[in-house]
Amino acid sequence: MSLRIVVTVKYVPDATGDRHFADDLTVDRDDVDGLLSELDEYAVEQALQIAEEADDAEVTVLTIGPEDAKDALRKALSMGAHKAIHVEDDDLHGTDAIGTSLVLAKAIEKAGFDLVVSGMASTDGTMGVVPALVAERLGVPQVTLLSEVSVEDGTVKGRRDGDAASEQLEAQLPALVSVTDQSGEARYPSFKGIMAAKKKPVESWDLSDLDIEAEEVGLDGAFTKVEAANERPARTAGTIVKDEGEGGKQLAEFLAGQKFI
Amino acid sequence: MAEVLVYVDHVDGAVRKPTLELLTLARRIGEPVAVALGNGAADTAAVLGEHGAVKVLTHDASEYADYLVVPKVDALQAAYEAVSPAAVLVPSSAEGKEVAARLALRIGSGIITDAVDLEAGDESPVATQSVFAASFTTKSRVIKGTPVITVKPNSAAVEAAPAAGAVEALSVSFSDKATGTKVTGRTPRESTGRPELTEAAIVVSGGRGVNGAENFSIIEALADSLGAAVGASRAAVDAGWYPHTNQVGQTGKSVSPQLYIANGISGAIQHRAGMQTSKTIVAVNKDAEAPIFDLVDYGVVGDLFDVVPQLTEEIKSRKG
Ligand SMILES: Cc1cc2nc3c(=O)[nH]c(=O)nc-3n(C[C@H](O)[C@H](O)[C@@H](O)COP(=O)(O)OP(=O)(O)OC[C@H]3O[C@@H](n4cnc5c(N)ncnc54)[C@H](O)[C@@H]3O)c2cc1C
Ligand SMILES: Cc1cc2nc3c(=O)[nH]c(=O)nc-3n(C[C@H](O)[C@H](O)[C@H](O)COP(=O)(O)OP(=O)(O)OC[C@H]3O[C@@H](n4cnc5c(N)ncnc54)[C@H](O)[C@@H]3O)c2cc1C
Numbered sequence: 176m177s178l179r180i181v182v183t184v185k186y187v188p189d190a191t192g193d194r195h196f197a198d199d200l201t202v203d204r205d206d207v208d209g210l211l212s213e214l215d216e217y218a219v220e221q222a223l224q225i226a227e228e229a230d231d232a233e234v235t236v237l238t239i240g241p242e243d244a245k246d247a248l249r250k251a252l253s254m255g256a257h258k259a260i261h262v263e264d265d266d267l268h269g270t271d272a273i274g275t276s277l278v279l280a281k282a283i284e285k286a287g288f289d290l291v292v293s294g295m296a297s298t299d300g301t302m303g304v305v306p307a308l309v310a311e312r313l314g315v316p317q318v319t320l321l322s323e324v325s326v327e328d329g330t331v332k333g334r335r336d337g338d339a340a341s342e343q344l345e346a347q348l349p350a351l352v353s354v355t356d357q358s359g360e361a362r363y364p365s366f367k368g369i370m371a372a373k374k375k376p377v378e379s380w381d382l383s384d385l386d387i388e389a390e391e392v393g394l395d396g397a398f399t400k401v402e403a404a405n406e407r408p409a410r411t412a413g414t415i416v417k418d419e420g421e422g423g424k425q426l427a428e429f430l431a432g433q434k435f436i
Numbered sequence: 437m438a439e440v441l442v443y444v445d446h447v448d449g450a451v452r453k454p455t456l457e458l459l460t461l462a463r464r465i466g467e468p469v470a471v472a473l474g475n476g477a478a479d480t481a482a483v484l485g486e487h488g489a490v491k492v493l494t495h496d497a498s499e500y501a502d503y504l505v506v507p508k509v510d511a512l513q514a515a516y517e518a519v520s521p522a523a524v525l526v527p528s529s530a531e532g533k534e535v536a537a538r539l540a541l542r543i544g545s546g547i548i549t550d551a552v553d554l555e556a557g558d559e560s561p562v563a564t565q566s567v568f569a570a571s572f573t574t575k576s577r578v579i580k581g582t583p584v585i586t587v588k589p590n591s592a593a594v595e596a597a598p599a600a601g602a603v604e605a606l607s608v609s610f611s612d613k614a615t616g617t618k619v620t621g622r623t624p625r626e627s628t629g630r631p632e633l634t635e636a637a638i639v640v641s642g643g644r645g646v647n648g649a650e651n652f653s654i655i656e657a658l659a660d661s662l663g664a665a666v667g668a669s670r671a672a673v674d675a676g677w678y679p680h681t682n683q684v685g686q687t688g689k690s691v692s693p694q695l696y697i698a699n700g701i702s703g704a705i706q707h708r709a710g711m712q713t714s715k716t717i718v719a720v721n722k723d724a725e726a727p728i729f730d731l732v733d734y735g736v737v738g739d740l741f742d743v744v745p746q747l748t749e750e751i752k753s754r755k756g
Contacts, residue, residue: 273547317506340622340623343620401576410717413732415732424750
């Protein structure tokens with residue numbers, strides 16, 4: 176029996192670029208180069224490892240995003256995913272977390288799945304709630320924030336390292352997992368992988384393919400509203416001294432002046 | 437006055453500080469009603485009452501420890517239905533965010549995560565968020581349903597405000613999905629005796645420059661001289677020099693203490709994402725060009741193996 180794995184990935188503005196907001200207070204995705212969210216690379220990696228362990232498995236990568244978001248899908252395909260689904264529709268502009276989870280859940284259901292793998296958070300919104308929301312919508316167990324994951328005989332197992340304790344978790348498929356950046360470095364696409372990715376199928380779906388009304392998503396459908404976004408004033412230049420033998424004492428003097436000692 | 441549900445983060449009845457901060461913020465919006473679940477839930481009432489909770493809804497069942505997240509969502513939903521609050525506030529822990537999100541979906545509401553401040557607002561509470569590695573500050577509102585907002589640690593000063601804190605048993609019936617994800621094992625984290633990283637007033641961090649697990653004792657000694665928590669960069673964590681639970685940054689903890697001291701840390705954007713909102717920032721780094729120096733109130737260009745021990749000695753002698 177074949178194991179159907181769907182990996183949700185996001186195309187995000189490069190964190191090392193000059194990220195900012197557009198006039199409608201959504202993220203400006205035109206001015207800054209985008210890429211596959213680095214935290215989703217870990218999701219792709221774990222999905223590929225699970226697929227390699229299984230006898231017969233297929234890895235589908237899924238994203239919602241503008242035309243350019245195909246780059247994120249290509250990267251995942253060149254790492255080794257088998258096929259890709261791109262949900263693209265102008266009415267999606269401005270969708271918030273609740274709306275994103277609706278679209279992802281409908282697309283995952285349409286694609287068919289035994290296991291969904293997500294990153295721990297996107298590197299732009301960094302909310303970290305989409306996997307839990309998608310699990311709630313799909314009505315499947317959430318096995319989230321795993322630093323270790325495996326699938327065997329229809330059961331997914333993993334380790335979640337929390338503040339108070341490290342927990343061993345277990346659930347029956349179908350299920351959704353999310354993985355952290357502790358789960359293992361993502362592989363680099365090989366030249367062969369990059370060439371092969373060009374021939375792999377990328378399906379494009381719009382809202383009508385998913386039976387979603389325009390009013391349910393986008394800025395108009397959003398459950399939250401950003402009312403202001405202001406650049407944080409740059410920190411005023413501090414004092415910088417060169418250690419010439421007294422650096423520690425000088426720093427202590429500063430800390431004492433600030434009443435920390 | 438409108439009631440505001442506050443989800444209580446506690447360990448066996450010991451309430452964690454972020455919850456007390458939430459009670460302070462909740463009072464700006466209405467009357468806090470706290471929800472405490474699991475082992476020791478009822479023991480939380482006294483301290484919650486001292487900090488403004490008019491009521492404490494409690495429920496204990498083995499499901500909270502034996503299964504992941506969903507039993508807590510079921511319980512919070514039961515509390516929501518019993519109270520019909522004006523807002524639901526939850527601490528921004530990994531679990532808190534997941535519980536809050538699923539609740540929001542069930543009750544047809546929007547969710548805002550990682551608020552760093554909260555005001556009452558004319559129509560609904562206005563949340564301040566610090567986004568894009570703390571380079572932007574946004575003001576946002578939930579515009580559909582009952583606002584569900586998660587709040588980061590250190591977002592408000594804890595203020596005492598005696599209230600009834602009357603304990604009431606919450607009645608909860610678990611959904612059939614509640615037992616979907618089993619917790620089959622649990623290894624509690626050993627206490628170091630140092631303050632909790634996200635709650636500490638002072639954080640002393642070490643990065644790749646510390647150059648070895650054994651050298652972290654230099655960082656720990658400085659931290660102990662100041663009563664501080666110890667943090668680490670991802671480079672130090674990835675090298676296995678310090679536990680991941682101490683990582684500061686985008687995929688680690690975000691901290692905003694009164695004082696942050698970065699030692700041998702370059703200041704990559706992902707590290708800055710987790711510490712840029714610290715009130716006072718200090719760095720020790722031998723590279724004068726390190727980006728961390730763009731953030732500092734005070735920086736020492738020098739070898740941490742010289743500067744840090746000297747600093748620790750000086751602090752100890754000044755404290756006598
Ligand atoms: C700075 C900022 C702040 C925001 N604040 C809020 C807020 O408070 N409330 C709110 O409702 N929305 C908010 N949003 C919008 C929200 O980030 C996105 O709409 C939504 O995609 C969820 O956030 P996330 O991707 O950060 O989710 P996360 O839960 O952080 O993402 C986890 C994983 O889910 C998957 N995933 C997420 N989005 C997609 C996608 N589009 N396609 C495929 N897979 C995906 C990916 O695997 C991703 O790594 C904010 C956005 C930004 C940029
Ligand atoms: C998706 C993603 C998420 C990430 N999340 C995080 C995160 O949460 N937290 C995080 O920290 N990073 C994170 N990173 C990694 C981040 O990009 C950097 O690689 C990391 O922060 C570097 O750590 P560092 O500053 O300790 O090491 P380096 O960048 O190598 O810097 C070491 C510094 O130490 C100085 N130094 C060396 N020796 C000495 C000495 N003897 N005395 C004084 N100074 C000395 C050097 O001059 C240098 O500036 C993430 C990266 C990605 C892609």
